[in-house]
Amino acid sequence: MSTIEDLKTAVINGRRKDVQTLVPELLESGIEPAALLSQALIPAMGVVGERFKKNEVFVPEMLVSARAMKEAMNILEPKLLEAGIRPEHTAVIGTVEGDLHDIGKNLVATMWKGAGFDVIDLGVNVSPARFIEAIEEHKPHIVGLSALLTTTMPAMRDTVAAIREAGHSAVKLLIGGAPITQSYADEIGADGYSRDAASAVDAAKAALGI
Amino acid sequence: MKYKTLAIADPAKLIYGRAPRPIKTRRGMCIGGGLIYPELNFTLPDINIRKEAMPEIVRHYQQIVTEALERAAELEAPGVMLEFETLPPMTEHPALGMEVVNILLEGIEDAHDKYGLKAALRCTPNDNREFVRPPLMRSGRYWDAMLELFDQSAAAGAEFLSIESVGGKELHDDALVNGDLRAVLFSLCVMGVRDMKFIWDHIVAITAKHGVHAAGDTACGFGNTAMVLAERKMIPRVFAAVVRAVTAVRSLVAYECGAVGPGKDCGYENPVLKAITGCPMSMEGKTAACAHLSPMGNLAAATADLWSNESVQNIKLLGGMAPTCYMEQLVYDCRLMNTAAAEGEASALQMRDWLVKSDAGRDPQAMILTPESSITIAHAIVQAPSHYAAGIAAARAAVKILRETNEAGCLRIDAREAGWLDRMDDELDDMPHTEDAFIEEMMDEVDLEKFTPADYGL
Numbered sequence: 001m002s003t004i005e006d007l008k009t010a011v012i013n014g015r016r017k018d019v020q021t022l023v024p025e026l027l028e029s030g031i032e033p034a035a036l037l038s039q040a041l042i043p044a045m046g047v048v049g050e051r052f053k054k055n056e057v058f059v060p061e062m063l064v065s066a067r068a069m070k071e072a073m074n075i076l077e078p079k080l081l082e083a084g085i086r087p088e089h090t091a092v093i094g095t096v097e098g099d100l101h102d103i104g105k106n107l108v109a110t111m112w113k114g115a116g117f118d119v120i121d122l123g124v125n126v127s128p129a130r131f132i133e134a135i136e137e138h139k140p141h142i143v144g145l146s147a148l149l150t151t152t153m154p155a156m157r158d159t160v161a162a163i164r165e166a167g168h169s170a171v172k173l174l175i176g177g178a179p180i181t182q183s184y185a186d187e188i189g190a191d192g193y194s195r196d197a198a199s200a201v202d203a204a205k206a207a208l209g210i
Numbered sequence: 211m212k213y214k215t216l217a218i219a220d221p222a223k224l225i226y227g228r229a230p231r232p233i234k235t236r237r238g239m240c241i242g243g244g245l246i247y248p249e250l251n252f253t254l255p256d257i258n259i260r261k262e263a264m265p266e267i268v269r270h271y272q273q274i275v276t277e278a279l280e281r282a283a284e285l286e287a288p289g290v291m292l293e294f295e296t297l298p299p300m301t302e303h304p305a306l307g308m309e310v311v312n313i314l315l316e317g318i319e320d321a322h323d324k325y326g327l328k329a330a331l332r333c334t335p336n337d338n339r340e341f342v343r344p345p346l347m348r349s350g351r352y353w354d355a356m357l358e359l360f361d362q363s364a365a366a367g368a369e370f371l372s373i374e375s376v377g378g379k380e381l382h383d384d385a386l387v388n389g390d391l392r393a394v395l396f397s398l399c400v401m402g403v404r405d406m407k408f409i410w411d412h413i414v415a416i417t418a419k420h421g422v423h424a425a426g427d428t429a430c431g432f433g434n435t436a437m438v439l440a441e442r443k444m445i446p447r448v449f450a451a452v453v454r455a456v457t458a459v460r461s462l463v464a465y466e467c468g469a470v471g472p473g474k475d476c477g478y479e480n481p482v483l484k485a486i487t488g489c490p491m492s493m494e495g496k497t498a499a500c501a502h503l504s505p506m507g508n509l510a511a512a513t514a515d516l517w518s519n520e521s522v523q524n525i526k527l528l529g530g531m532a533p534t535c536y537m538e539q540l541v542y543d544c545r546l547m548n549t550a551a552a553e554g555e556a557s558a559l560q561m562r563d564w565l566v567k568s569d570a571g572r573d574p575q576a577m578i579l580t581p582e583s584s585i586t587i588a589h590a591i592v593q594a595p596s597h598y599a600a601g602i603a604a605a606r607a608a609v610k611i612l613r614e615t616n617e618a619g620c621l622r623i624d625a626r627e628a629g630w631l632d633r634m635d636d637e638l639d640d641m642p643h644t645e646d647a648f649i650e651e652m653m654d655e656v657d658l659e660k661f662t663p664a665d666y667g668l
Contacts, residue, residue: 056626059444060389098298100340103383103435107444125341150523151297154258179256196442 002026004040007072011044014064016071023075033079037116041069041076045114053198059107066110087118089208092134093144094122096155101148104177107197108144115201117142128155128162135168142204145190147177156180157188164189172207176200211600212466213592217488221581224481225562226514227551230488233423233470235369237328239289241472242490242515246547248540249291249332249475249492249516250278252533255523259299264309270524271310275317277530278537283325285541288548290327291370291492291516292318293475295334296359302338302352304359308366315367332425333368334474335359337376347377347405347665360413364420371417372425372474377405378460379431380661386436386445386453389630391605391637394453396652398432398460399601400645404666406463414468424469426489428477429457434502437478437575441503446627448612451574452634455587455608458482459600462591465489475518478510478575481584482604486592490515497539500532505573512565513581517544570621577621578608586611598645602638609634 002025010018026036048065051057080086091112095105102124109119120138122130135143143163147156160173172191175184185193194203217230229242239247252274257263275292282290294314300307314331321327338352339345346353360371378401385393406427417424428434433454440450458479465471471489473480475498480491493514496507501520504510511517519536529535550561562581569576577583590607594600613631615621623631642648649668 055443058389058446059387059439063388103387103439106383107387123343149297150256151254151259153256158258197444 001029004031004036007036007040008044008047011041011065011068011072012047014061014068016068019068019071020075023072027075027079033076033083034085036072037076037080041072042114042116045069049111049114049198049201063110066114069114087116089116089142090118090120090138090140091142091144091204092120092122092131092138092140093146094126094131094134095124095146095148096152096159097125097127098155099147099149099152100124101146101177104148104197105144105146108146108176108194108200111197111200112144112204115204117204128159131159132163132166132168135163135166135171140171141208142172142174144200145173145175147175147180150179153179153184160188160190172204174200174203174207211592211594211596213462213486215592216485216585216588218485219585219589221585222559224485224513224581224585225558226512226547227558229471229484229490229515231470231490233472233490235289235328235330237289237322237330239291239328239330241291244551245288246511246514246544247289247291247516248282248287248537248544249293249518250533250537250540251293251295251475251518251521252278253295253521253523254297255525259297259306261306264306268309268313271313272317273531274524274533275314276320277534279317279321279327279329280325281530281534281537282329282541283321283327285538285545287327287541287544290329290537291332291472292329293332293334293372293518294368295374295521296336298336298338298341301335301356301359302341304355304362307335307359308362311363311366311368330370331368332370332372333360333363334372334374335363337373340376340379344380344659344661345376345665347662348408357412357416360416361419364416364422368422370423370425370472371413372427373409373413374428374430374474374476375406375409376431377409377666378402381656382432383435386439389445389449391449391452391634392641392652393656394456395598395601395605395641396648396656398429398456399597400649400652400668401661401666402429402432402460403463403597404668406460407467410464410467410469423471424464424467426469426471426473426477426483427461427464428474429461429479430474430476432460433457433479434476437504438502440575441505446630447505448574448623448627448630449634451578451612452605452608454479454575455482455578455604456601458587459591459597459604462486463597472516475516476520478504478506478579481513481579481581482588482591484513485585485588492516492518494518494520497536497543500536506569506576506579508565509569509576509579511543511547512562513584517547572622574612574621574623577615578611583611596645598648602641605634606638609638
């Protein structure tokens, strides 16, 4: 008989087909969807995230695991919704206005999803108004802002200011990107900074105090 | 495929400062004619670029050109290329871009009048087409504005036109993070090649109209993205190295359309293109650490005709403003290499070989860009019947070089990367025999919301 540990291992190893078999089997054995999420999928991605942080796996290998988790979530999500269970934390993420770079932003979104966050990805070249609109629509706990160019850093500053001016003082604002530093985060009033995708989950958890 | 043979088939002839097809500038620099010259590139610090900020922006560019060229003259540089790579709003609104072009041209003129300095301007409008998603590659306001800036800058006196074009990037970023060589080949050799043909026919027509030089493109958004991801340990270095070999096929199209060089600095694939076309090339390496890290800071200089810093912000360093400091570094690098070359061919080769040997065994990307490897990859490309076949051939050649040099103990490959050589070989073995068959397969696999097939003639 399969176990939650088997599912966790399948996700870590990126075995999508095994995941497709294991999830229904474990559900049929009476295990709650929420338990599969909290005891197998999120811990599995935690292991993969740690390996990535320690340079033990590359991004392509991490994404294979992320796809395996997604496979599981395709089955679990409707059941979780039916049971009234929603992700504990919601995040909105985007690359700021004038900037088209999104590799880092996409990886952060993947890492946050792996940690069990509901992630709304606004894409690239996102205006302050669009960020505010998304905050009002999705009520996120965190907003991630990305910029790769020195000349789009002012757009990051403007976005942070616009969000605060719009009265969204509770939402945690995390920033990142090649030219970004902790001191820049402090200077523009962001709540946190992540130097790379691998640290993004830690940064988000620190900002949320979890 | 236009090129069937190599302009440089002997690795000993693939060397810095010399190209079979040198280019003369109006002020008398002869690029590829025996000397390596500095090429300075610069950008703004964190300023919001809009019309109201133009007085401040103008001050920055005036300071950059005045101080950097003054330093070049003080250090007796034999000549200087300035590259103005526009920032997105400057291409979107050509009037903003032209304000800067004119400042730089005036600075070049002043430096000639004051110091007799030979300098020229390369104008590189950034490719804004991807600001709409999916990008509009062949029409629309971003396309029109970009062509307008090319045209106006050439008319004003920019002697060289370049671009970092983005055709194929819609799928390539995902291909990289997924380590997907098939998708890399589709992005570069199917989509990229088609877009390069389209855009470079237009650029060459503009340069012909104004009597200036179509200088060349770069696969920066492809090969350098891979290289930087590998430097950050996000993707395997061997994969990034193979991607680099494939980028040469895409960048080659500019020369097939009539570009004459000097190839753009951030095209680390340029040694392969120099071997094929004989055109002079700009390169960047250790002096580009201000913009990004690389595993081949010395080796990149070995075959360069212009030596660049990629890009540096106009900020104050202890020695002076950053572009001035980088000008000094570039001038000294070039001076040393030119001094070696002045002592004869043997000295130049010795210098080149030191530059190569100091990097080649430490990184896969460096290993595939040694003069010998570049010529091997160039051979594989020109012997292929199509760009599609050339991409596969370049990748195969790169994997073979990596495997053989690793086995011979000449290259260090991290243990966890070794399996990627087999993985890439397997992927190449599975490639369809014809491009049509490949396109048919890929059109079922790729995300058609990310690009417009018709914009690529697909």
